[in-house]
Amino acid sequence: MYKYRAILKRVGIVLIAVGILDIAYWIYCISQGQSYSSIFNIPAVVAGVFLFRGSLRAVPLVTWVAAFMLSNLVSDFILLPFLKPAELWAIEFRLDAIALCRSLLLTIILIALHCWIYTQLRAAPVVSASVRSGHSASTPKLAFILGVALVVLPVGMMHFIRGGATGAKAVEVARTQYGEGYKYHLTGMGWYWPNEVHASLTAYNEHEIKPVQVQWKQRSK
Structure with missing residues (x-):
């Protein structure tokens, strides 16, 4: 009867x-003047406390978030080679292999963490206890769909834009400025009323990689 409590307590502790740890790293980044954002820190602690106390009310929400993040991260990881030109990946690896490998390792760890959380909260004792308590115990299909869609759709749109006139214009303006x-x-x-276009690009050569921003006025038809 109380086996589900042990599972919730385990997930809560994690x-x-x-x-x-995320809050500590967040504070460190602020102290160093670095930007940092994460879905963990305070929300993770609050959710962990509820699960540690055996709250079945928190299970559907945490399961939903874990499913969303799992599908989102896996989709992002699968599409990773297509997000940048092979030449840019090679230059990034040559200039700072440690940072690139650290980023990839962090993604893998997050995938494993969300997979573990999801499988723990979808374990039979937890599902049975949720049903008996009248809480939702269905598979969060929408979370999986949204997680994939929020990666695939933007990537597809950017691929389409890069191959079009607007993408070519952004590169042309960047080349003129930089x-x-x-x-x-x-x-x-980004498109801004009435006819202003903003673009973010990565400028790179064999010795340097840097982000750049450009903007221009789009001619009215």
């Missing part, structure tokens, strides 16, 4: 530990 000594990879676009 979430609290991860949340505390010179011919770089190659340019479009990473983001």
Whole structure:
């Protein structure tokens, strides 16, 4: 009867530990003037406390988030080779292999963590206890769908834009402003009323990689 409580307590301890570590790293980044964002820190600690106390009410929400993040991270990891040109990946690895490997390792760890959380909260004792208590115990299909969609759709849109006139214009403007000594990879676009276009690009050559921003007025038709 109380086996589900042991599972919730185990997941709660992990979430609290991860949340505390994330808060500590967040504070460190602030003290160093570095930007940092995460879905863990305080929400993870709060969710962990509820699960540690055996709250079945928190199970559907945490399961939903774990399913969303799992599908999102896996989709992102699968599409990773297509997010940048092979040449840019090679230059990143040559200039700072440690940072690149650390980023990939962190993604793998997060995938494993969310997979573990999801499988723990979908274990038979937890599902049975949730049903008996009148809480939702269904598979969070929408979370999986949204997790994939929020990766695939933006990547597909950016691929389409890069191959079109707007993408070519962004590279042209960047080349005018930052010179011919770089190659340019479009990473983001924004349209602002009435006819202003902003673009984010990565400028790179054999010795340097840097983010750049450009903007221009789009001619009215």
